[in-house]
Amino acid sequence: MDEKVSGAADIQLIDQLVDIDPEETAEWHQSLDAALETGGPVRARYLLLSLLQHAHEKSISVSNLRTTDYLNTIPPHLEPEFPGDEALERRIRAFIRWNAAITVHRAQRPGVGVGGHISTYASSASLYEVGFNHFFRGKNHPGGGDQIFYQGHASPGMYARAFLEGRFTEHQMDGFRQELSHDGGGLSSYPHPRLMSDFWEFPTVSMGLGPINAVYQARFNRYLHGRGIKDTSEQTVWAFLGDGEMDEPESVSALSLAGREGLDNLVFVINCNLQRLDGPVRGNGKIIQELESIFGGAGWNVLKVVWGREWDELLAQDREGALLDLMNSTPDGDFQTFKSEDGAFIRENFFGRDPRTAAMVADWSDEKIWNLKRGGHDYKKLYAAYSAATQKNGKPTVILAKTIKGWTLGSHFEARNSTHQMKKMTLEDLREFRxxxxxxxxxxxxxxxxxxxxxxxxxxPEYKYMMERRQLLGGSMPHRRNASRALPQPPDETYESVNRGSGTQEIATTMAFVRLLKDLVKVPELGKRIVPIIPDEARTFGMDSLFPTLKIYSPHGQKYISVDRELMLSYKEATNGVILHEGINEAGSVASFTAVGSSYSTHDEPMIPIYIFYSMFGFQRTGDAFWAAADQLCRG
Known part of the structure; x- marks a missing residue:
């Protein structure tokens, strides 16, 4: 490659901009050079970051950094006061942790042995409980309630909370993963609305379907609001996901849609325990930094919750940036190993890499070093992130919470590569856990x-507290609405044009279908419930005739001058448009179909999705998504 071309990538930020005052620019450069010479690179870097932050505060249009330092996004002095009883909530979490693990353990008893996953919920208990006690709004909330996509392998934790609330008996808990064989019925392995139709709302296994369906659910909520069918302005869609799950193409394929449509009613919480089934997610890299770059580039707010409060005093002492440099440069594989060892190991192999950081903990005990927590286990840090995530600012939000897989389960489980496959505990494990x-x-x-x-x-006091919190927030969750109001049947004359036929003229079946669809959308009380979903094939099917009348939904309306504006069949977008036009995107179209087709349950607003696709393209890529739509009891 030509040297001029290869070097251009490093200087392309300003090369095509006009410098109206080169002398002033040179003075700024000289100031930076002086700061670098006198204060060193750490000070110079701080000044540049400070200027960038100040520019954003002054609404100067400068792009954000792709990745930031390996620190919590919200500094300690900006954290809100925690409003709950932290000690009492810690006790509640302990009870739920115990019952979740015991549910899986008892499912391995002789004669049953059905498997399960202990460690996922152990790593994410705090992520859920800060939500249950302070943020997740139930169906009885005046604003309509939130919609939550629970991480599939964490289902034992949701059952354990429901058990504490009195929604399940011990006998039912003993039916985990025995939906058919257990006397009286059992609890499904994962979130399955078809198997537990009054409990789970959204199926989130197989991996990757939860993220894309959550995006389109949030988008559909905005669609309902835009069309005036329901006020969804106070409803939030939460999706709890695993860091390993983000490798699925469907997990990231809809991120740009959420960003460009400004879905600030959507929050992803990614449990970054650094492990997948077989080993580390990014042993030689840093999954949190990678995801920050992906989500930030797609237009999301990114909130990192990496370190617990015990790290705050060390970071406050880090005047030379030595600790920050260690945090930035240590790969995930090492961080996983540290939490499978002990405090002495961390002292030697983390802090000991730099004499300056070693000095920071020289008078600390090994136990105190070991008790340095990950941010995803710190209730105060999580509360700050959730509070920020629920502030509407025109962007969706992702919370990247660093945790330990199998946390609190003991040394045989915590951060071990095999922990995902471990189903039961030894008597020694049980006693230590208790x-x-x-x-x-x-x-x-x-x-x-x-x-x-x-x-x-x-x-x-624990039971009373958790029940009071849920009552204030609108009732227990998970909870699914089974029944909804019926829609009127179209009168017989609606089908008159189709029954009459085309006479001696042959017409395509698609033309006949469009003719019927035009008549159906005119039926009072029924027509406005019909939602055509099209993956960029409207003209192929002769459906472009619907554009001028039904219009295409866009939260931004139509801000451009349409090239075909003077034609009868012009392409028209509107904030109250009826058609969901998904582009060349069959997976997104099925996700829309799923959100619309389950609206009778999620919103008590029955809608009729009609998904039209080319069979050669549409079905082969979306079979798994159609299966999930059926599991979600969609209608359409």
Whole structure:
């Protein structure tokens, strides 16, 4: 490659801009050179970042950095006060952690042995509980309630919370993964609305379908609002995902849609425990930094929750940037290993890499070093991130929370490559787990095969607190609405043109279909419920005749001058448009179909999606998504 061309990539930021005052520019360069010479690169870097932040505060149009330092996005001095009883909520989390693990463990008893996953919920308990106690709005909330896509492998935690609330009995909990064989019916392995139609709203396994369906659910909520069918302005869509899951193409394929449509009613919470089934997600890299770049480039707010509050005092001492440099340069594979060892190992192999950081913890005990938490296990840090995520600013938000897979389960589970496949605990594990969580069970209650569940009782402060919180937020979750109002049948005359036929003239079946569709959308009370979903094939099917009358939905309307504006069949976009035109995007079209077709349940607003696609392109890529739509009990 030509040297001039290869070097251009480094200087392309300003090369085509006009410098109206070269002398002033030179003075700024000289100032930076002086700062670099006197203060060093750490100081010079700080000044540049400070100027960039100040430029944003002054609304100067400068692009954000693709990646920021490996730190929490929200600094300690900007964290809001935590409004709850943190000690009481810690006890509630302990009870749920215990019951979630015991649910899976008891499912391995002799004669059953159905498998399950212990470690995913162990890493994400705080991510869910800060939501359940402070943010997730139930169906009875005046604003209509939130919609939550739960990470599939974390289902035991949702069952454990429902057990504490009195929604499930011990007998039902013992039916985990035994939907048909358990007496009275069991609990599904993962979120399955078809199997548990009054509990789960959204199927989130197989991997990757949760993220794309969550995006299109949030988009459909805006669509309902734009058309005046329902006020969805207070509803938020939350999607809880795994960092390994983000490798699925569907997980990231709709991020740009969420960004360009400004879906600030959407929050992704990605559980970055750094592990997938077989090993590290990015052993030689940093998955949080990678995801920050991807989401930021797609127009999302990115909130990183990397470090717990115990790190704050160390970072405040880091005047030379030595600790920050270690955090930035240490790969995920090392961070995983650190939490499978002990404090002495971390002292030597992390802090010991630089004499300046070693000095920071020289008078710390190994135990204190070991207790340096990840941000995804710190309730205060998470509350700050969730508070920021729910502030409407015209962008969707992703929270990247660093956790430990198998956290609190003990040294045989935490951060081990095999932890995802581990289904049961030894008696030693059970005792250590009980003692760590402070569960008031005796050794006699820890049967190796069927250790006891624990419930504090309905008179306990923990039970009263969690129930009061859910009542204030609109009721228990997960919860699915089973019934909705019926729609009127179209009168017989609606079909008159189709029944009459085309006489002696042959017409295509697509033409006949469009003629019928035009008549159906005119039916009072029914027509406005019909939602055509088109993956960029309207002209192929002769459906372009719908553009001028039904219009294409766009949250921005039509801000440009349309090239065919003077034609009868002009391409028209509108904020209250009826057609969901998805572009060359069959997967997105099915995700829209799923959101529209389940509206009777999610919003108590029955809608009729009609998805039209080329069979040679549309079906072969979307079979899994159609299966999920059926699991979600879609109608259309």
């Amino acid at each position: 003692d760590r969580l402070g569960i008031p069970l005796t050794d006699e209650q820890l049967d190796p095969k069927t250790p006891s569940y624990y419930h504090p009782g309905k008179d306990s």
